[in-house]
Amino acid sequence: xxxxxxxxxxxxxxxxxxxxxxxxxxxxxxxxxxxxxxxxxxxxxxxxxxxxxxxxxxxxxxxxxxxxxxxxxxxxxxxxxxxxxxxxxxxxxxxxxxxxxxxxxxxxxxxxxxxxxxxxxxxxxxxxxxxxxxxxxxxxxxxxxxxxxxxxxxxxxxxxxxxxxxxxxxxxxxxxxxxxxxxxxxxxxxxxxxxxxxxxxxxxxxxxxxxxxxxxxxxxxxxxxxxxxxxxxxxxxxxxxxxxxxxxxxxxxxxxxxxxxxxxxxxxxxxxxxxxxxxxxxxxxxxxxxxxxxxxxxxxxxxxxx
Amino acid sequence: xxxxxxxxxxxxxxxxxxxxxxxxxxxxxxxxxxxxxxxxxxxxxxxxxxxxxxxxxxxxxxxxxxxxxxxxxxxxxxxxxxxxxxxxxxxxxxxxxxxxxxxxxxxxxxxxxxxxxxxxxxxxxxxxxxxxxxxxxxxxxxxxxxxxxxxxxxxxxxxxxxxxxxxxxxxxxxxxxxxxxxxxxxxxxxxxxxxxxxxxxxxxxxxxxxxxxxxxxxxxxxxxxxxxxxxxxxxxxxxxxxxxxxxxxxxxxxxxxxxxxxxxxxxxxxxxxxxxxxxxxxxxxxxxxxxxxxxxxxxxxxxxxxxxxxxxxxxxxxxxxxxxxxxxxxxxxxxxxxxxxxxxxxxxxxxxxxxxxxxxxxxxxxxxx
Numbered sequence: 001x002x003x004x005x006x007x008x009x010x011x012x013x014x015x016x017x018x019x020x021x022x023x024x025x026x027x028x029x030x031x032x033x034x035x036x037x038x039x040x041x042x043x044x045x046x047x048x049x050x051x052x053x054x055x056x057x058x059x060x061x062x063x064x065x066x067x068x069x070x071x072x073x074x075x076x077x078x079x080x081x082x083x084x085x086x087x088x089x090x091x092x093x094x095x096x097x098x099x100x101x102x103x104x105x106x107x108x109x110x111x112x113x114x115x116x117x118x119x120x121x122x123x124x125x126x127x128x129x130x131x132x133x134x135x136x137x138x139x140x141x142x143x144x145x146x147x148x149x150x151x152x153x154x155x156x157x158x159x160x161x162x163x164x165x166x167x168x169x170x171x172x173x174x175x176x177x178x179x180x181x182x183x184x185x186x187x188x189x190x191x192x193x194x195x196x197x198x199x200x201x202x203x204x205x206x207x208x209x210x211x212x213x214x215x216x217x218x219x220x221x222x223x224x225x226x227x228x229x230x231x232x233x234x235x236x237x238x239x240x241x242x243x244x245x246x247x248x249x250x251x252x253x254x255x256x257x258x259x260x261x262x263x264x265x266x267x268x269x270x271x272x273x274x275x276x277x278x279x280x281x282x283x284x285x286x287x288x289x290x291x292x293x294x295x296x297x298x299x300x301x302x303x304x305x306x
Numbered sequence: 307x308x309x310x311x312x313x314x315x316x317x318x319x320x321x322x323x324x325x326x327x328x329x330x331x332x333x334x335x336x337x338x339x340x341x342x343x344x345x346x347x348x349x350x351x352x353x354x355x356x357x358x359x360x361x362x363x364x365x366x367x368x369x370x371x372x373x374x375x376x377x378x379x380x381x382x383x384x385x386x387x388x389x390x391x392x393x394x395x396x397x398x399x400x401x402x403x404x405x406x407x408x409x410x411x412x413x414x415x416x417x418x419x420x421x422x423x424x425x426x427x428x429x430x431x432x433x434x435x436x437x438x439x440x441x442x443x444x445x446x447x448x449x450x451x452x453x454x455x456x457x458x459x460x461x462x463x464x465x466x467x468x469x470x471x472x473x474x475x476x477x478x479x480x481x482x483x484x485x486x487x488x489x490x491x492x493x494x495x496x497x498x499x500x501x502x503x504x505x506x507x508x509x510x511x512x513x514x515x516x517x518x519x520x521x522x523x524x525x526x527x528x529x530x531x532x533x534x535x536x537x538x539x540x541x542x543x544x545x546x547x548x549x550x551x552x553x554x555x556x557x558x559x560x561x562x563x564x565x566x567x568x569x570x571x572x573x574x575x576x577x578x579x580x581x582x583x584x585x586x587x588x589x590x591x592x593x594x595x596x597x598x599x600x601x602x603x604x605x606x607x608x609x610x611x612x613x614x615x616x617x618x619x620x621x622x623x624x625x626x627x628x629x630x631x632x633x634x635x636x637x638x639x640x641x642x643x644x645x646x647x648x649x650x651x652x653x654x655x656x657x658x659x660x661x662x663x664x665x666x667x668x669x670x671x672x673x674x675x
Contacts, residue, residue: 268371
């Protein structure tokens with residue numbers, strides 16, 4: 001690594017640099033690598049009916065002999081049973097649809113806030129953030145009251161005369177979509193807003209001066225420049241939505257097969273911690289890939305800039 | 307200066323009091339209880355504290371699995387837990403998770419129903435680790451008026467056929483059927499309806515049960531283990547596969563809400579699951595003495611009768627029966643007559659492999675994969 005300092009950095013400076021670099025690495029090691037290592041260790045253990053419910057990976061069998069037992073059964077089962085793949089695919093599909101819906105809803109909202117008069121922006125942003133002051137769980141429960149057969153939505157539509165019979169929305173995948181989009185929409189709007197307010201308005205003026213119509217200017221100037229915001233917002237929605245457990249559990253029906261639910265079943269109903277750990281690691285792997293892609297993309301976006 | 311000290315003195319006193327209170331509280335003896343939600347009478351804990359000075363701290367769960375995961379992880383910090391005997395407490399005992407009881411301190415054990423103690427002994431040799439708390443059955447919660455409107459006045463109600471006969475299920479789908487989200491409840495019920503051994507693990511039997519459930523599946527409104535309580539009460543369901551006490555709670559709620567909806571609990575004539583919830587002290591409990599004191603308290607006939615009156619479940623304490631509310635004692639859904647009791651069955655023990663296969667079958671059924 002090329003040092004930005006002189007050839008011989010003074011000791012105090014070197015110490016402060018070490019501290020600056022060391023703290024984030026320590027943080028990563030303590031709160032990311034260590035837990036992942038523990039989960040990895042459990043995933044390679046053999047399940048037993050004891051406390052804890054998995055066998056130790058290693059033990060000293062005799063003087064100076066360490067015996068290590070790695071059990072790859074859990075991973076093999078993940079591979080051989082199609083139910084896990086089905087739940088992965090369904091989770092990915094739900095997360096993808098929800099991310100797109102959040103983007104379609106969130107972009108116009110973020111754009112409207114970013115282009116609103118200065119004095120309106122803060123109150124509008126507050127309206128986006130305000131629901132966070134109520135517990136997430138309570139807000140999801142509230143949707144049960146809205147969506148159920150005898151709930152607000154059905155009664156309202158019946159009263160309007162739009163429908164003759166109550167719609168079955170609660171305990172279906174539709175309810176899961178509604179719950180996830182509602183819960184994660186702010187995570188799409190906030191990065192987009194931050195991105196859109198930083199755009200240079202003179203670029204749009206220049207486009208107009210050169211005879212570009214507003215829609216075309218939006219497509220050619222604003223949209224490409226807000227790419228980083230779109231990517232960041234989409235990742236913030238997509239990643240937690242894949243592993244979401246609470247919303248499908250409360251609003252979803254039995255046909256809502258999601259990986260969070262599978263994990264719960266392995267851990268609680270089947271008492272198989274190693275398999276649950278293996279499932280969690282594979283999920284982590286699946287989520288790291290889009291994250292790395294995002295990093296690349298953002299780097300590309302930075303390099304594209306003139 | 308004077309008026310300042312007048313203001314300051316109460317403030318200083320308050321401060322001293324505030325500092326002193328936690329000190330007193332921490333010196334107080336505590337008992338950490340982990341129980342099902344709504345499973346004590348309203349004054350059970352307060353009366354215990356008034357009598358013994360031990361401060362009970364209650365946490366609640368709504369699934370045996372949640373309790374089990376905490377026990378297997380170890381150091382749960384609880385002194386007393388209330389698992390269902392089969393299959394849960396039985397495998398906890400086998401794994402050595404519970405401390406043997408000091409029976410010299412539990413003289414009330416003599417009042418417990420010997421028949422129930424005998425069934426528990428098959429999973430807890432010598433009844434060394436657990437004391438039965440409440441027992442009940444898993445049957446059908448029925449909105450009689452709606453079911454008769456759909457099936458006719460003289461349709462038999464005390465049968466699993468309400469759910470498992472595809473013709474009935476189709477006609478009842480409009481007013482709503484729910485199933486418990488538990489393969490260990492639904493599959494034995496389906497096997498009982500088919501006249502087979504409810505605990506069978508034979509491939510042919512499981513396949514028959516699966517085919518039966520698949521046939522009625524389109525007519526099921528939802529599969530959930532507690533939602534039916536409120537839905538039965540407000541008329542959103544007409545047949546619910548549910549726990550006896552939960553259905554009776556729904557019936558009471560419906561009555562309190564004006565009596566427009568009348569709910570009955572019925573034990574199907576083909577037989578039903580009999581379950582027992584037990585009290586046990588985790589091996590690593592911080593305060594086993596207080597846990598023993600609490601079990602002894604719950605073994606008192608008046609105390610446990612008051613709990614039964616409140617939660618609508620039968621207790622195993624024979625001396626408590628005279629203290630029960632008459633309506634409860636005479637309710638065949640709570641205290642079934644001997645002829646009905648003879649048809650009840652206890653869920654069998656499952657190995658972890660069998661457990662996985664059952665859960666897998668269930669997940670596939672539910673998700674259609």
